[in-house]
Amino acid sequence: xxxxxxxxxxxxxxxxxxxxxxxxxxxxxxxxxxxxxxxxxxxxxxxxxxxxxxxxxxxxxxxxxxxxxxxxxxxxxxxxxxxxxxxxxxxxxxxxxxxxxxxxxxxxxxxxxxxxxxxxxxxxxxxxxxxxxxxxxxxxxxxxxxxxxxxxxxxxxxxxxxxxxxxxxxxxxxxxxxxxxxxxxxxxxxxxx
Amino acid sequence: xxxxxxxxxxxxxxxxxxxxxxxxxxxxxxxxxxxxxxxxxxxxxxxxxxxxxxxxxxxxxxxxxxxxxxxxxxxxxxxxxxxxxxxxxxxxxxxxxxxxxxxxxxxxxxxxxxxxxxxxxxxxxxxxxxxxxxxxxxxxxxxxxxxxxxxxxxxxxxxxxxxxxxxxxxxxxxxxxxxxxxxxxxxxxxxxxxxxxxxxxxxxxxxxxxxxxxxxxxxxxxxxxxxxxxxxxxxxxxxxxxxxxxxxxxxxxxxxxxxxxxxxxxx
Numbered sequence: 001x002x003x004x005x006x007x008x009x010x011x012x013x014x015x016x017x018x019x020x021x022x023x024x025x026x027x028x029x030x031x032x033x034x035x036x037x038x039x040x041x042x043x044x045x046x047x048x049x050x051x052x053x054x055x056x057x058x059x060x061x062x063x064x065x066x067x068x069x070x071x072x073x074x075x076x077x078x079x080x081x082x083x084x085x086x087x088x089x090x091x092x093x094x095x096x097x098x099x100x101x102x103x104x105x106x107x108x109x110x111x112x113x114x115x116x117x118x119x120x121x122x123x124x125x126x127x128x129x130x131x132x133x134x135x136x137x138x139x140x141x142x143x144x145x146x147x148x149x150x151x152x153x154x155x156x157x158x159x160x161x162x163x164x165x166x167x168x169x170x171x172x173x174x175x176x177x178x179x180x181x182x183x184x185x186x187x188x189x190x191x192x193x
Numbered sequence: 194x195x196x197x198x199x200x201x202x203x204x205x206x207x208x209x210x211x212x213x214x215x216x217x218x219x220x221x222x223x224x225x226x227x228x229x230x231x232x233x234x235x236x237x238x239x240x241x242x243x244x245x246x247x248x249x250x251x252x253x254x255x256x257x258x259x260x261x262x263x264x265x266x267x268x269x270x271x272x273x274x275x276x277x278x279x280x281x282x283x284x285x286x287x288x289x290x291x292x293x294x295x296x297x298x299x300x301x302x303x304x305x306x307x308x309x310x311x312x313x314x315x316x317x318x319x320x321x322x323x324x325x326x327x328x329x330x331x332x333x334x335x336x337x338x339x340x341x342x343x344x345x346x347x348x349x350x351x352x353x354x355x356x357x358x359x360x361x362x363x364x365x366x367x368x369x370x371x372x373x374x375x376x377x378x379x380x381x382x383x384x385x386x387x388x389x390x391x392x393x394x395x396x397x398x399x400x401x402x403x404x405x406x407x408x409x410x411x412x413x414x415x416x417x418x419x420x421x422x423x424x425x426x427x428x429x430x431x432x433x434x435x436x437x438x439x440x441x442x443x444x445x446x447x448x449x450x451x452x453x454x455x456x457x458x459x460x
Contacts, residue, residue, distance in 0.1 A: 059208070067200045076208055083212035087219050094223045 004135045007128075010191045011139030017115050018147040019177075019184040024115025028147060029173055031106045038152035039145070040099045041106060044092065046141025048084050048110055049119055053137025055080050056120040057130055070124075077120045085111040115144060150180065230259045230282070237278045238268060243346050245269040245367035258283065269293070269365040270347070292384045293366035295350075295359045299335040299378050300393030300409045300456055303355030306334060307406050322375035330406035333395040335378055344373035361460055382436040384460065388445045392425075392432045394456040399430055404454075411456045420448050432457070 015021070018028050024045075031041040056077050064070050089107050093100045100107070110116065119140045123133050154176055163172050234255040242250040246267035248257060257263045258279060265279035312328035314320055318340040321327030327336045337355035349363030350370060359370070361384060371379040378395055392411055396403045400412030411432050417425040424438045425448070442448070449457050 063204055063208070067204055068197070069201055069204060072201055072205065075205060079205075079208055079212060083216055086216055090219055090223045094225055 004131060006191055007132055007135050008139040008142070011136050012143035012146060013184070014187045014191045016143040016147055016184055017118065017140045018144055019181045020188075021118060022181070023118040024113050024144060025177070027106050027109060027113060028144075028151060028177065029170065030109075031103065032148050032151035032173070033155055035149060035152040035156060037099075037102050038148040040096075041103055042141070042145025042148045044088055044103070044107065045110055045113065045115070045144050046138065048081070048088055049116055049141040049144070050134065050137040051084055052077075052081050052116055052120055053123060053133045054130075055084070057123065057128075057133040060124055073121070073124060074117075077117060081113075081116050081120070082111045115140070147180070151177070154180075228256075228259050231255045233282055234258050234279060237271075237275060237282065239271045239275065241270050241346055243270050243365065243367040243369065245365055269367060272365070292361075293381055294361040294364040294384050294460075295366060295368070295370050295379045295381050296391050296460070297335065297341075297357045297359060297378055298380065298391070298393060298395045299333070299356065300458060301331065301334050301356065301407050302353065303337060305408050306331060306355070318373075319375045331396060331410070333376060333378075333397060334407065334410075336376070340373045340375065341370035341379060344369045385436070385440045388442075389436075389439060389460045390434075390442075390445055390449060390457055391436070391460065392434055392456060393458045394431065397430050403430070409454050409456050412454055414453060416451050416453065417448050417457060420444060420451060 011017070017023050018025065027041060027045070032038050059076055059080065060070070060073060064072060064076065085108065088110070089100075092103070092107065119137060123136055128136055151173075155173065158172065158176075167175070231252075232255075235252055238251040238255060240251050244250070246254045246263075246269065248254040254263070254267065258265060261283070265283060265285065266276045268275045268279070306329045308328050309330045310328050312321055312324065314324050316338050318327075318336040318338045321336045321338055326332050329336065335356050337352055337357070339350075339352045339357070341357050341359075342350040342352055346367065346369060347363050347365060349360045349365075351358050351360070357370075357374075357378075359379070366381045368381050371377070371381060376395070382391070393409070394403075394407075394411035396407065396410045398406075400414065403410040403412050411430075413427045413430040413432065415427050415432075417432050418427050421442060421444075424435050424442055425432055426435075427433070449455075449459065
């Protein structure tokens with residue numbers, strides 16, 4: 001039990017997938033203009049991450065390992081993620097058209113979001129069992145959402161700030177991302193993975 | 194070795210097939226019936242999402258149009274052209290949209306306004322208004338920092354010598370400027386004729402006080418009320434107009450001429 005809590009905390013805070021491993025920076029920069037959108041994107045990604053962790057774990061252990069095909073993990077994981085994203089996209093379009101329009105191109109881009117592929121590969125690399133994988137997926141999703149919301153909060157405040165002209169837009173955002181990553185380094189000693 | 198290749202191919206094909214079937218099922222279950230009519234209508238609308246039609250965006254207006262719940266002449270931004278196109282698609286006859294435009298109820302430009310201080314803060318009306326009314330004495334008048342100009346999606350407002358001027362030809366009466374003005378100087382009115390006149394003042398102070406801060410403010414003398422029999426009436430130290438009845442006014446020029454502070458003006 002303690003192990004699971006530690007995995008969750010490690011995935012969401014000390015080893016935050018965005019701010020420590022620098023995976024999934026594209027949506028981190030792209031969908032962090034408003035907190036509302038950030039929450040929507042974060043939840044969608046969390047859902048995909050958790051389900052992807054479950055399905056890829058099952059596939060890895062019951063198909064790839066059994067038939068001695070672990071070298072096919074990249075291909076099979078990408079298939080899983082792409083299909084899941086398609087399902088999530090249809091789901092959001094059906095039940096929340098405003099969110100669908102707000103997320104725009106970034107929703108299909110979850111497919112190629114390296115954070116999710118990274119998550120599944122870490123899971124294999126660290127030899128997590130089933131429940132650990134589920135918690136790891138949830139934790140990474142929570143960490144991704146957290147990073148997105150923090151960034152969106154800062155950027156909303158930034159709207160009212162006097163930013164030097166050359167740094168407006170992506171420039172200042174990347175600088176802030178760097179500083180955020182630095183602050184998250186402060187957590188690094190808390191849990192050893 | 195041959196075996197590995199075969200198993201790889203089979204397992205990946207199996208996975209692909211499995212997810213294809215799942216996706217196909219989900220796609221059927223979650224299918225949205227998007228009306229092609231809505232898409233067509235949305236293509237005709239200007240997609241400015243200004244909200245003048247009374248709906249949040251063009252998409253919702255298009256949906257309502259497709260259900261025939263609203264008349265096709267509500268799009269003010271698109272004007273007659275869009276109305277005609279919508280009527281063509283829906284196969285109904287078009288009614289002419291009434292011409293409406295925003296009106297600034299202040300006539301004092303920077304040379305006429307009396308200043309009480311120098312304001313060096315943020316150059317927006319809302320900031321100046323919050324800072325004890327900016328630099329002018331009149332608590333009701335135009336501040337001239339152009340919040341309305343920036344709010345206008347069509348570029349129909351200019352600040353001429355510190356006073357907002359709305360170009361009625363460009364104005365689509367979306368009312369964005371009316372919400373942007375911290376002093377509530379802008380109203381949207383029906384422009385009934387070329388002889389449209391309005392009261393270019395919003396000052397609610399007594400006549401004597403108004404005179405102290407502005408040479409073109411309404412002093413509530415009541416002359417216009419006497420001349421027009423009910424179309425103009427003085428209430429709360431300000432002359433008000435029933436703009437819908439303006440068409441019935443025959444002595445427009447006389448009303449404009451007799452106003453002692455010249456705050457009744459042509460559009």
